[in-house]
Amino acid sequence: MNTTIVSTNIANNVATITLGRPEVKNALNNDMHRALYDAFTQAKDDDNVRAIVLTGSGDAFCAGADLKSIDLSKFEEFDYGEALRETYNRLITLITSIDKPIIAAINGIAIGAGLSIALACDYRVASEKATFGLGFLNIGLVPDAGASYFLPKLIGYANALEMPLKGIFGAEEAKRIGLIHDIGDVTPWVEKVKQLPPTAFGLMKRNLREGSDSYLQEVLEMEVAAQVEASQAPEHRAALAHFVGKGVR
Missing domain, CATH: 1.10.12 (Lyase 2-enoyl-coa Hydratase; Chain  A, domain 2)
Known part of the structure; x- marks a missing residue:
């Protein structure tokens, strides 16, 4: 696994997976997808791991897909459906198959597919400076990576429909509508979930x-x-x- 793109630290029965492309707000390209999939697989299979924390490096959680990694000269040949099945759909399916508690420690911006990945986690704890947004419609696309499944379940149909109208919003609003569980230090949540049978x-x-x-x-x-x-x-x-x-x- 590329320890620069995605790093994993295991301590006190907790695997902390950190996205490592701070220069692009931890936007996801194909290399990061592979590394992230490997990191979650290893944490899933490690009997010493009782809980998993996903976070980002720098001042961002994840800004979604790295659109700059798409070769515009080959845009007409680019298959969004195939790309989704090989990357996000595979990753989200893996995350939701893991029986261990998974916490998204949202330390900064979580937008587009970056937000979708956080939604697939069991718990979401955000820092005070975290920001959120759906993002997809801004570039003429629909929510993907499981957002259409998780959002209505977490915040209700009406709030999910309103998300594109909100633009970028902060942690307090995210807490108000039920998008996140808490604002502040993730440590108390980690200690609690570690004790679960x-x-x-x-x-x-x-x-x-x-x-x-x-x-x-x-x-x-x-x-x-x-x-x-x-x-x-x-x-x-x-x-x-x-x-x-x-x-x-």
Whole structure:
């Protein structure tokens, strides 16, 4: 993995993945996509990692796609659909498949596909100087990288439709409409999610995501299957023993 474009630091059971192109506000090109995919894969497969934090270097989280990386001389041949499937769709699918808690630590501008990636994370904590924007319509394109899926679920249909009209807005407005969870230091959130029982959290995350698109009876059966699996995990047995006063064996 290119440690300049994307770096990963693992400490205290937390993998911190940092986008490393501050000179272009961490805009995503093909090399960064590959490196970011590899970084999330490694964090997913590392049993020592209990939580993942995604952030940006410099004064930006991610300014979306690096449009300057498109060769305009070959524009007529450029296939946006193929490009999406090979980059963003692949990355977003991976991120949402990870059972571990993922926090987007939004340290600056998060716009376009950069915002979409933050939306795919489980939690979003922004600095006071963070700014947000949908961006896509400004260049005659539609939201992608999962934004059309996540935005209505997170902030509602009406607020999602209003996003293009807002332009660039700050952390307080993002918090007001439910786009982010908190403003300030990400550390307390990291410490909390590290303590979550991994099996149960992963199953809950999956049920909540899939349950919003399912009928009640389907969700009830999903919960049955998840509860059976969670009940067999060692963290449940240890917690139950502690709860009834028998201690952890």
